[in-house]
Amino acid sequence: MRRYELKDADWARLAPLLPGKVEDAGRSAADNRLFVNAVLWIARSGAPWRDLPERFGPWHSVYRRFRRWAQQGVWQRVFEAVQDPDLDWAMLDSTSVRAHQHAAGQKKATPPAEALGRSRGGFTSKLHAVVDALGNPLRLALTPGQQADCTVAADLLAGLAVSAVLADKAYDTNAVVAHISQAGAAVVVPSKRSRRTPRELDRNLYADRNKVERFFNRLKQYRRLATRHDKTAASFLAFAQCAATFVWLL
Template identity: 35%
Template sequence: MGRGDLTSREWSLLRAHLPPAGGRGGRWSDHRMVVNGMLFRVRTGVPWRDLPERYGSWKTVCERHRRWSADGAWDRILQAVQADTDLAGRVDWSMAGVDSTSCRAHQHAAGARKARPRVPRKGTTPRHHRPDEGLGRSGGGLTCKIHLAGEGGCRPLASLVTPGQWGDAPQMTEVLGRIRVPRLLGGRPRTRPGRVSGDKAYSSRRNRRYLRRRQIKHTIPEPKNQRANRRRKGSAGGRPSGFDQEHYRRRNEVERTVNRLKNFRAVATRYEKRAYVFHGTVTAATVRLWLRP
């Protein structure tokens, strides 16, 4: 076992949720070796061709990561690992924090063809495929943004990749809508935390209505301009939104979650041309965080 590879405990938690090790044309290579190769690349950010020889053919590792990103296998693996952790009672549902982080795109991430990308099966579109490829251009160059919701244990519950210039507030509903943790003992999947916290960037009437409709408490500060505008309207401006300073002190949990996620160099800097492949890279890093004790 090399540095950073899956331990025997982590492999025992993961192996039951992996796709069958077989496919057209023969059996796949050993799952553990290839999965360790994928996680090594996510952790270090090296080019696929520079993977150490102990992980086998770099092309096999790269192609399997692309396939799992395209057909949503990484998302299914993440939900299964989250379900196991929730069954053990190690998921903090009392509060979920929402936040975003910008990732600089490497020059190799540019230049994707505008035509629909190659997919595993004819006539299908990869999950999380975006026509804009999740890239935006600003004064600093090409960037993308990762929006996420994290639980109290500093692990992401769901994530979303968008171009770097997109705002935070409009993406909150989509990120929270992606939270879906199955219940292994039966019942509907868990989709609602007890409370949601966010900074001033997430303060909007649309977001507050969405949270009230789903019966989720919120701790989101109101910016000065919104507060002044509400007071200017008088009774027509509505009542001030509730804000609990004690709950807001837990805001650092989602910021620590972002920090842990960006310790993976292939997440901190985007190298993939396709948005769905980069989403798979972010999800693979998330799975690695959930496997840790």
């Protein structure tokens, strides 16, 4: 077993979720395992596509297939399919990812369309996540680095049936608090100093929020996500979805 490659047990869980099976319409994909191992190698090593080892085949063919799956939502569907969440409560947070100079220069779209922006950390993207009570990822979103965390909270939490939502002060807005309350969940979010009447906070439960931070630490073990090299938001988010899938599997 080479480094960065899926074990037999993990592949057995993943294989039925991928397109190109014999019973699927269209061309079969007998090399799905080789292809997924190639994507995993790129994600973990952080290397450019051109440096993909020859054992995986022509780098450009692998890259084009990865892009095609990203644009067709395959990585998103696989990420959702592997989940077996503990929905006692959910935790919400974001992390900033510094963009490499190679991420700039996309000519067909303005930087906001590719989730790139200027923040105090420089030229960045912001990756948002909701995790379950065990710290496993449920949903991901990508925005420019300067965009406030609270702006995507409602979309990330939509339809989640949990007893409580844990988040830091960045999510203490009237809109987010109302959305959580209307969903029937407890609001475990510290009140900002500007609130005239601070909410009571279950500090024992709030201490569990470290699990979302630990998830981001695991995610950034994939070097392709520690620094953004991808020009397009679709490719970078697809790598995040791949890594989140592997968090469930590995």
